[in-house]
Amino acid sequence: MASADDRFREGVRAVAPLLLGTVPFGLIVGVTIAGTGIDNLAGWATSVIIFAGAAQLALIELVDADAIAIVLIATPIVINLRMAMYSAALATHFHKLSPLDQLWLPYLLTDQTFVMSMAHFRPDEDPVTIKFYYLGVGTTLWTTWLLATTVGVVVGAEVPSSWSLDFTIALVFLALLARSIAAHPALLAAVVGGVVAVLSLDMPNGTGIMVATVAGVAAGSISDWRLNR
Amino acid sequence: MSIWAIIVIIGLGTYLIRWSFIGVLGKVGVPAYIERPLRFVAPAVLAAIAIPELVAPAGSIDIGFDNLRLVAGLIAIAVAWKTRAMGPTIVAGMLSLWLLDWLF
Numbered sequence: 001m002a003s004a005d006d007r008f009r010e011g012v013r014a015v016a017p018l019l020l021g022t023v024p025f026g027l028i029v030g031v032t033i034a035g036t037g038i039d040n041l042a043g044w045a046t047s048v049i050i051f052a053g054a055a056q057l058a059l060i061e062l063v064d065a066d067a068i069a070i071v072l073i074a075t076p077i078v079i080n081l082r083m084a085m086y087s088a089a090l091a092t093h094f095h096k097l098s099p100l101d102q103l104w105l106p107y108l109l110t111d112q113t114f115v116m117s118m119a120h121f122r123p124d125e126d127p128v129t130i131k132f133y134y135l136g137v138g139t140t141l142w143t144t145w146l147l148a149t150t151v152g153v154v155v156g157a158e159v160p161s162s163w164s165l166d167f168t169i170a171l172v173f174l175a176l177l178a179r180s181i182a183a184h185p186a187l188l189a190a191v192v193g194g195v196v197a198v199l200s201l202d203m204p205n206g207t208g209i210m211v212a213t214v215a216g217v218a219a220g221s222i223s224d225w226r227l228n229r
Numbered sequence: 230m231s232i233w234a235i236i237v238i239i240g241l242g243t244y245l246i247r248w249s250f251i252g253v254l255g256k257v258g259v260p261a262y263i264e265r266p267l268r269f270v271a272p273a274v275l276a277a278i279a280i281p282e283l284v285a286p287a288g289s290i291d292i293g294f295d296n297l298r299l300v301a302g303l304i305a306i307a308v309a310w311k312t313r314a315m316g317p318t319i320v321a322g323m324l325s326l327w328l329l330d331w332l333f
Binding site for chain 2: 185
């Protein structure tokens with residue numbers, strides 16, 4: 001049986017190709033922090049405290065748009081709700097781990113950690129080797145994310161606004177959006193979410209995003225229910 | 230409310246979501262009426278943030294070829310749909326925007 005050490009290294013090696021996406025994404029988040037209204041230190045700290053790129057970008061953008069506190073708090077949390085699905089899927093693999101491990105390992109849970117873990121875990125696997133593979137993936141991503149966002153914040157002040165790098169925020173969300181659509185009900189959720197967000201642009205301080213999200217989830221759920229009843 | 234308080238609340242909320250099923254809910258099972266709608270949160274909220282950035286980059290609706298971010302965004306959507314990858318989407322979108330900006 002593979003040792004804990006082997007499994008950790010296996011996790012590091014498996015996640016290495018994904019860093020080609022993590023590094024530019026982290027740089028973009030860092031550059032955006034430096035180029036917009038959010039305090040640089042507070043913006044940088046989101047990488048440690050929140051550690052979820054799309055949610056961090058949404059917060060940075062909403063701070064820049066002077067959104068009210070409830071919108072600033074609710075939007076990133078709603079974006080991260082998808083992680084509840086990951087947590088549910090990993091729970092069956094983690095249930096033999098110690099309560100302490102169950103307490104701190106979820107901090108490292110991201111889209112990438114989830115995908116890599118689910119692709120490699122075997123149902124009958126020793127909980128210790130599961131833990132070290134997950135840690136190999138998770139700590140590599142965490143370290144890379146921290147380094148990339150830090151470099152982004154440092155060099156970001158030098159980037160001229162004529163480069164329109166703020167447009168990368170929309171592009172990141174479009175890429176994540178394409179990945180989140182697996183079937184027709186999800187496409188409908190996206191179309192309704194996008195259209196309602198445009199129609200509610202005049203609503204104060206970003207509240208339109210909340211209305212649009214509720215409308216999109218409702219549309220997707222109804223369509224899903226009609227297809228599956 | 231200070232930005233630090235807001236960041237800490239989001240961090241705690243995000244942690245609780247990550248921990249939820251691993252920590253407690255996994256032991257009681259996931260009810261379908263929670264699990265199914267959760268799958269539509271990501272597409273709905275991501276579109277709600279991204280689409281207005283293309284259709285109304287300056288704050289009011291602007292649909293036409295003079296809206297360069299809309300044109301570049303549509304090209305990026307095609308690439309995102311085809312590749313499902315972040316790198317090519319960002320490269321295609323930024324190159325399109327710079328090229329359009331230079332042409333017009």
